[in-house]
Amino acid sequence: MIEAARTGDIASYPFVLQPSAGHIDFMMEMINLKPSFARKLYQAGFTPMHLALQNNRIQAVLRFLKFDEGLIRVKGKWGLTPLYHGVRTGDADLLFKFLDVSPEAIEDVTVFHISVKDMFEAFQVLVGWLIRSRHEAAQRWEKEPMSWEDIEGNTVLHVAAIRNRPRVC
Known part of the structure; x- marks a missing residue:
């Protein structure tokens, strides 16, 4: 040093x-x-x-x-944020802590797409948080994330169908 x-x-x-x-x-x-x-x-x-x-x-x-x-929204390699890590690990406590301190982090498009692909429990946490959120943008967030497109042009519903995730649909 x-x-x-x-x-x-x-x-x-x-x-x-x-x-x-x-x-x-x-x-x-x-x-x-x-x-x-x-x-x-x-x-x-x-x-x-x-x-x-x-x-x-x-x-x-x-x-x-x-x-x-x-810091929750700082993009690292491949544009991934720390919230993405919470989704990948499925750590609900960590996801809640991240969303409590930075609710706007929910707008990071990849978190919903990744949760549908790899971690259904994280998807449930994200959707549950959206439903219970008192944030001023909560109503918009309840509807919009499902129509956001990833870099391949797929919405969350597309990803769920491609990955055969009927519970998400």
């Missing part, structure tokens, strides 16, 4: 900020000193929050949320 600071080698910083090392307090202090580190894409196109999710460091993820709720 000292060598990275001395030489200005920004590529070394992800190792300092990597929550998998278990040094969450140190990582958060570094981000407090230089907030832009939290949004920077590092190893293979991921932010420290993405890396924390990949390493199942939920306490680090929660600290990131307290630091900056907007």
Whole structure:
């Protein structure tokens, strides 16, 4: 770390900020000193929050949320957000926490499509959250996500039909 600071080698910083090392307090202090580190894409196109999710460091993820709720919507490699990770793992508690702090993250089109493809339980959580949401855009969100198209032009209903997911239909 000292060598990275001395030489200005920004590529070394992800190792300092990597929550998998278990040094969450140190990582958060570094981000407090230089907030832009939290949004920077590092190893293979991921932010420290993405890396924390990949390493199942939920306490680090929660600290990131307290630091900056907007981190949920930062797109990493392939345009994927941390909410996408919550969908892929089917972690309902994490999905609810993400949606509580950033309801607008529901507008990330891929989360519905991915949940239909790979994780029906996550789809149920997302739809249930939409139904119960008191957000000013909730009525619009109840209708629109099913008509949003992914990069291949498929709506959620198309994906459900292609993947033979009658419960989604």
